[in-house]
Amino acid sequence: MWYFCDVFGRIWQSPFILFYLLAFWVAPAFLHPQCLDFKPPFQPQQELQFCQMYKHFGCCDFAKDQELKAKYYRIMDNFDYYGYSNCAAYVQDMLCQECSPYAAHLFDAEDPNTPLRTIPGLCPEYCSQFHSKCRSFLTLLSDDPRLPELEHDQRRLCQYLELDDPHYCYPHILSNERLTKNLGRTAADSEGCLQLCLEEIANGLRNPLAMVHANDGTHRFFVAEQVGLVWVYLPDRSKLEKPFLNITKAVLTSPWEGDERGFLGLTFHPRFKYNGKLYVYYSVEVGFDERIRISEFRISPTDMNVVDHGSERIILEIDEPASNHNGGQLLFADDGYLYIFTGDGGMAGDPFGKFGNAQNKSALLGKALRIDVDDNERGPLYRIPPDNPFVHERNARPEVFAYGVRNMWRCSVDRGHPNTKEGKGRIFCGDVGQNKYEEVDIVEKGRNYGWRAKEGFSCYDKKLCANSSLDDVLPIYAYPHKMGKSVTGGYVYRGCENPNLNGMYIFGDFMSGRLMSLKENRNTHSWEYSEICMGVGLTCSFPGLINNYYPYIISFAEDEAGELYFMSTEIPSATSPTGVVYKIVDPSRRAPPGKCNYEPLSVRVKSSLVPFKPKETLIGVHVPTKLPRLSNAEEPPVDGSKGWIQELLDIFSEQDGQVTTTPFTPTTPKPNRTSRQRKGRRRKGKHKNGMVRLVGDEEGRMDRGRVEVFANGEWGTVCDDLWNTKNAIVVCRQLGFRHALKAAKHAEFGEGTSLKIILDDVQCEGTEETLLDCQHAGVGTHNCAHYEDAGVICGNSDSGL
8 A cells, every 4th residue: 555654745655656747747748839939839721832721720820821832942942853843741740830729838938938849849759750851850840959969869868859748749649639629629628617717908997987989089988986987098008197078076886885877878979979979977966866977978078088078968867765776877789879778766675656666657667768969069968869779669668668677787789790790789698587587588679578567587576477478588588696796797609809809798797706608509590508617737827828817797799890808806896996997808719810900000108107017816726847858867856956856845835834636537446435634743632723625526536625624623614605716726726736627517416404604805915824714704604505515625636627
């Protein structure tokens, strides 16, 4: 029987341990396609002629393909027919590996700080064949000064050209099913959760709840804070020091967490470039009354980055009977009309009147309104579009476009498929639920969206729900409150940079921090759900990408080019400067170089610029130093620096010297332990506050399970509200693992019904020692049930679950 002594990494009690460790180190084939420019692969716009094995997906466009072709002919011109017939294929193969979707691995370029190979990593047998037939080609393929001295020594040459990870060597990489299966498709875990990444765009914002563009060719974006400030950001992400709009004195809000009042919406007129008009939606106090106000502003005639604050014209004001459910979305649809989405007036259950505001077409609350604000310089500030659905209905307000909504929070217009324009003009909205369901709707003229008769697909007011005249339209998707308690509507992705996301409606939940997606099945016209997770392991290890975000998802946005963003914050208060804007990125495939280029129109800037300084980082990823090549000396280095094995051993040891075992998988099954504790030094019969254990995995695996934490003398479970990768990292690191592969939710590893719920609303930075050091609702304080017990999957490799 093999075992470890007290300090793992110092004394080995069996040679099998070293064997398994070596096997563990070389075995993983990290699914991380990457090009030599450190970006994801792509599908070429023009079919490749020379490197045709990568014509469908790889790292070369047509120009690069022709460059390699020209290099090939320059090399082959140096040889006779014999050299040509024997070596042409080898030369072409090696040149074309620059086009491989795994080019960065083949050329040892995963890390921008390491030297780039000039010849791709070759598998030993392939290298031997090449050496025996075509070694004279080496110096023409590469100017590496080591190659001439190794040219006549096959063993040392092939050792020099070998890769540390044999899975990536050429040509074995072509037949590695794990590396080639689903290549170029958006990665998903075993449960179908899509693995995406983020790029930080802006930070230090106070509840950023809207980000819009002016559609004027400048590619500026305008970010609104709840307090009533709007900031201008240039395409290089620098921020103008002077605000675009400042109506903080007029806006009604407070520092209270969860206050729904404030500056709520912003949109630019479709002809803003010519008329300089924009529209805002905000809360105000008039006497003792609270109202929502929709106003029109004009751009300053002397500064294109500042609003003329004296130009405000109040288009519409609506009394709010309560301080919540204020709506807040403004948008112009394809018909050129202004759409205004109001809440039902607040409180619970829409208690206003016989059937509530939402079902009352004579009230403006709980509605989607549509008005015409064109040519309003003289006469009325807005007109009623002649085809509004209730223009001729007695007692109905003519502004009403659709009704029966509770509190639609964030709506968007689908740009349509880039080529076919399929879906163009559809209006998607997230409608916040009461106490059971959240829903997503496509808003259409004259339709009733059911509230308060229905919440999601279920009846809320049973009497009203049974009314045969309700004639309501059901949501395209609804989810229960165990998944989230406040939907944040998003956008259908129609951008250029992430082709795999085209047609995907991406949205989120403010309370649970969950990112979600829907995609329409073109055959059944039903909407298929996929959750979105942050990429684990090396998935997001591209320059500039991160894999974490603050949990309170406030809003989504689309830039002028159609790329997708969302805004979230660490503390949901109008005065907390913890808001961040994130760009959504699919790391599995990008658009071909040059396809998404655009030239922003120049912006005349009179204000000082504040350069963008990113604060967020990629978490949960650590790649040990590569195995050193032994071409210069046949023995490993003997200086004071650590070798790769020792470095790996150090990773397995906690900083305090506590012993931890590695979750590698030997061919002999490991015995199940009745205790879920990791082996190592611990005080017998005593537990320390903050200790964690994993339980509930049916196969007895030690790297996954329901998280149980010890606090105040007892073990208990953790609720999955706000449960995310940062929380999982704290747990996994505490148990001695290098990676958190998954933050599991919904009692994936069973319900711990025999224990109390110890923690709820846990929010970690990822650097804390225990979960108790993170923000949480308080030990023993919770608002959840055991069906929300949180779990984790940990690992020392990032190669899947």
